Amino acid sequence: MPKARIDQAFDQVRIQGDKAFVPYIMAGDGGLAKLDEQLAFLEQAGATVVELGIPFSDPVADGPTIQEAGIRALKEGVSLQKVLDKLAESKENRDIPIVLMTYINPIYTFGVAEFAKACEESGVDGLIIPDLPLEEESLVVESLRAHDIALIRLAALTSPQARLEEIAKRTEGFLYAVTVTGTTGARIDFSDHVGTYLAQLKEMSKAPVLAGFGVSTPEHVRSLSKHCDGVVVGSKIVDSLHAGDKQTIETLIAASKNSVNVR
Numbered sequence: 426m427p428k429a430r431i432d433q434a435f436d437q438v439r440i441q442g443d444k445a446f447v448p449y450i451m452a453g454d455g456g457l458a459k460l461d462e463q464l465a466f467l468e469q470a471g472a473t474v475v476e477l478g479i480p481f482s483d484p485v486a487d488g489p490t491i492q493e494a495g496i497r498a499l500k501e502g503v504s505l506q507k508v509l510d511k512l513a514e515s516k517e518n519r520d521i522p523i524v525l526m527t528y529i530n531p532i533y534t535f536g537v538a539e540f541a542k543a544c545e546e547s548g549v550d551g552l553i554i555p556d557l558p559l560e561e562e563s564l565v566v567e568s569l570r571a572h573d574i575a576l577i578r579l580a581a582l583t584s585p586q587a588r589l590e591e592i593a594k595r596t597e598g599f600l601y602a603v604t605v606t607g608t609t610g611a612r613i614d615f616s617d618h619v620g621t622y623l624a625q626l627k628e629m630s631k632a633p634v635l636a637g638f639g640v641s642t643p644e645h646v647r648s649l650s651k652h653c654d655g656v657v658v659g660s661k662i663v664d665s666l667h668a669g670d671k672q673t674i675e676t677l678i679a680a681s682k683n684s685v686n687v688r
């Protein structure tokens with residue numbers, strides 16, 4: 426049951442008194458042959474779920490770090506089909522749930538129903554589609570439901586109250602609370618309003634609320650996690666993996682763990 430695997434992963438985190446940590450990596454950055462090893466490393470380091478990006482030629486929500494990773498992956502010849510095939514091969518050896526992050530265009534090209542089926546067959550548990558607004562969701566919702574793939578919705582700092590409520594009500598797996606206005610990428614600081622915004626989303630959502638965009642230091646992980654159920658970290662993870670700096674990733678993930686638990 427794909428969707429249930431995500432729920433179980435968050436339950437486990439809660440039981441241990443930890444916060445969730447969802448690293449984002451770009452599929453095929455460094456070649457798809459490295460994917461299994463990268464996923465195993467993140468699982469071993471204590472990640473809750475992995476968000477796996479599909480490289481795309483027009484990544485409108487992405488800042489420079491993730492755009493460059495996408496260009497590197499495209500140069501390696503990575504495509505949605507190849508990522509799904511690769512995930513299918515290693516499905517049995519993997520416990521950590523996978524959420525694919527892809528823009529809507531590659532899904533259309535693939536065919537929505539075929540894509541949902543391929544996700545299930547490849548052991549994909551959920552999806553983030555940043556350029557699919559609530560109003561257009563009906564294009565994919567039924568197919569995803571048929572294959573039990575969670576559709577994770579994004580809340581924006583600029584969304585009006587009623588819209589946030591609708592997003593919180595519909596989300597599956599978790600609620601992705603975008604903490605900055607703008608594109609992905611490491612930030613120094615967050616607006617004072619972020620704490621209130623996260624607390625408000627926590628009230629509205631039955632699903633776990635995760636803060637993402639700009640999270641790049643252990644202090645960010647700790648301070649944002651106080652207001653919600655955990656964080657998503659992209660650019661800092663992508664840069665560190667590219668530089669071969671596993672220590673930085675381990676330190677970031679460790680910041681989401683209850684310090685009373687000895688690891």
Ligand SMILES: O=P(O)(O)OC[C@@H](O)[C@@H](O)c1c[nH]c2ccccc12
Binds near residue numbers: 661
């Ligand atoms: O890179 P950052 O600032 O840590 O943000 C997370 C982000 O990269 C990842 O979740 C993501 C990558 N591309 C996206 C597009 C839309 C929403 C989210 C994403």
